[in-house]
Amino acid sequence: MSKAEGTRNLQSKLRPIVNYSLTDQVETKLLDLFKKEDLRSGDPIPKENELCEAMGVSRTVIREALTRLKTIGLIESKKNKGMILTEPDLLIGLDKLLQPKILSEETLQDMFEMRLALEMGIAELVFARIKPQDILDLKAILKTEKDYKEDLEMDFEARFHGRIYAIARNNTLLRFQSMLLPIFKYVHDKGLKLKEEELPKNYVTHSIIVKVLETGNPEKYRDAMKRHLKVHFDRTIKIRKLLE
Amino acid sequence: MSKAEGTRNLQSKLRPIVNYSLTDQVETKLLDLFKKEDLRSGDPIPKENELCEAMGVSRTVIREALTRLKTIGLIESKKNKGMILTEPDLLIGLDKLLQPKILSEETLQDMFEMRLALEMGIAELVFARIKPQDILDLKAILKTEKDYKEDLEMDFEARFHGRIYAIARNNTLLRFQSMLLPIFKYVHDKGLKLKEEELPKNYVTHSIIVKVLETGNPEKYRDAMKRHLKVHFDRTIKIRKLLE
DNA sequence: AACATATAATATGTAATACATAATACATAA
DNA sequence: TTATGTATTATGTATTACATATTATATGTT
Structure with missing residues (x-):
């Protein structure tokens, strides 16, 4: 022994x-x-x-x-x-922790996936609660897209997607999403940035998403968002496979 | 003045x-x-x-x-x-807070909705990562369904859905979901419990979900899960409207 | 009587000091 | 060489004292 x-x-x-x-x-x-x-x-x-x-x-x-x-x-x-x-704030402290530097790659990956999942999953809530003003706001944001050059691209993404989350009228969710932003920025800066050419043929633009929100339904939204986020899904799935 | x-x-x-x-x-x-x-x-x-x-x-x-x-x-x-x-645990402290008694109805609602959203949103990840063993486990769980009587019904729900989350191979997500269980139990006990008769005609049972996982695809899964959770979606949307 | 001001009481916030305890490194003896 | 004893070090706990902000009470002036 x-x-x-x-x-x-x-x-x-x-x-x-x-x-x-x-x-x-x-x-x-x-x-x-x-x-x-x-x-x-x-x-x-x-x-x-x-x-x-x-x-x-x-x-x-x-x-x-x-x-x-x-x-x-x-x-x-x-x-x-x-x-x-006191009524505790569930997300308290989270902002201090969400600095990519101290989080492991695995956890970053986890959070990234949660965001992807939420973005798809809020469809029902979004369509149940969307109001005309939401569309107007999104369209206004769309117009500014070209102003965000190169390294500011992420800021536009944050604004646009953040505004979609807001439609769900779920404050906890909204704050959660906004806290995750540094992580996405990090993932993005780390090389996720996708050249135009790499985009899949049936890529869904932000403008299309707004259109779906305006005239579509949850199913169409999920489909559109799935295509919009496809590269991210593909990447995270590939990465996780490598780690096994 | x-x-x-x-x-x-x-x-x-x-x-x-x-x-x-x-x-x-x-x-x-x-x-x-x-x-x-x-x-x-x-x-x-x-x-x-x-x-x-x-x-x-x-x-x-x-x-x-x-x-x-x-x-x-x-x-x-x-x-x-x-x-x-140390590598911080993002969910640290959360378990101490997730006692329904001290959380406001609004926050409970928020968390409940996040869970619903996640359950729909993980489809892509689930199908990308599912393995034969997952199906076997789920089928085994299904067989025990009748053993959970009345007030233990929630325990079965937790086991079943928890096992689905596990397929996504996202540890943070899995723990998050398991921490939310007390909240669902609370919501359930508070009167959410739905009589059989109230179930919509095209209600999707747990067994159907497993079948979809076995032979379907993300779209079919989302559709099935949407029906399965329909009563919850309807309820939360109705409640939130009343609060406006 | 009404009002502003001073005073006291209270509970948390900060400081300083001393000692307890666990973990490590080093020394010692079989 | 190995197990055991010893010293050292940094955190953990205790004690005491005082600072400070808030509330309540008292005082005094008009």
Whole structure:
């Protein structure tokens, strides 16, 4: 029996000790408390000193746990007022993380695909909620397309597609999409940029998409968007295959 | 001029003071540093004491800022080793927030719609990556459908649809979907549960979906899934209209 | 009585110091 | 050479004190 095997064997008998720090414990206790008390957004939570006494730990630890909860947007604190539960922002912190430099290629790929999927998937919502003004806005954006030269091309894409997302009237989705922009820019700058010649014959332009939005239906939209994004789909599928 | 108007007028001249706490400032400075130094996942960052000296603030403040960055998964700390930048987990913290109780109806709605959109949108990825084993697994799951009675119905839904997401081979997406489960369960329990009689005539069953996955194509899948989810789409669209 | 101003009380924010603890490197002895 | 003991180091926790912003109360002036 090798040394490694011996260790593994020992492990199965002893089980490694998981070391929850005091802060970890306080954090979970707080979350439990909120759930048990059935607290809602706006409800006040105990003072720091009360928590210290109740849990028998220093204010340092309490504050560290509270800092975590503040960071994910679950609570807010005001001097003298104390702290209250808040409607958390699901996308909080995401903007700080979405810097391509620190994300792995795999995660970038994941996010890129999610965007592609969403762009196709919002068809039903878009057609259920589109209004005349949306078309007008999109047409106005179209007119500016030629003003975006070379390296600004991505900015146009962002504006155009962002405006489509807005039609879905889903604020979380809209913000999510806008946060993903740096990633697409990165992917784009990294060589995704496709020369005109490489575009497939039945390529769907932005202008065609607007037309479909104006006169089409979800099925036609999905078909158009699929062609519009085809190169991206092809690429991501090829890349992922290589990684296997 | 009313008192309120006077205040507004004064505000426009003086601009309210935005009070960045020391911790806020340290946090941004740290993020700037990481970007400026072009640090990558795994790279070490300065020790707490070094940061104290460099920025001229107490360790308390430094640690609070660091706690925030740890919370969003940007850095990790180990005793004696110091701290390193880490590949952040984009979905970190999300599970703590996705308790329906503290989320507003609007946000719940948003998330629900995102899920619907994704389910439709992943068609291309699914068909590009599906393997025989996927079909086998899905068929096995299908066989257990009758075992899930009444209140466990959602568990079956989760298993089935979760398995479909897995076909897309996108880990972030898969985890995202699984985190959303409590929300769907909530929406379901809240009265979404649809009696058999309410199902539309051309309702697509789970079994049909599997068949489409086996022998169809993205278009047919989207069509099937659209019918399968029709009641949900209809409901969310109706609700959102009422909120306008 | 009405109003502005001063004062006190309160809870979070910041600082400073000391010690505990885990991980690593190094030294030591069998 | 190897296992064990020891020192060192950086983070984790505790304690105390004070700063600061907000609210409530009290005070005083007209």
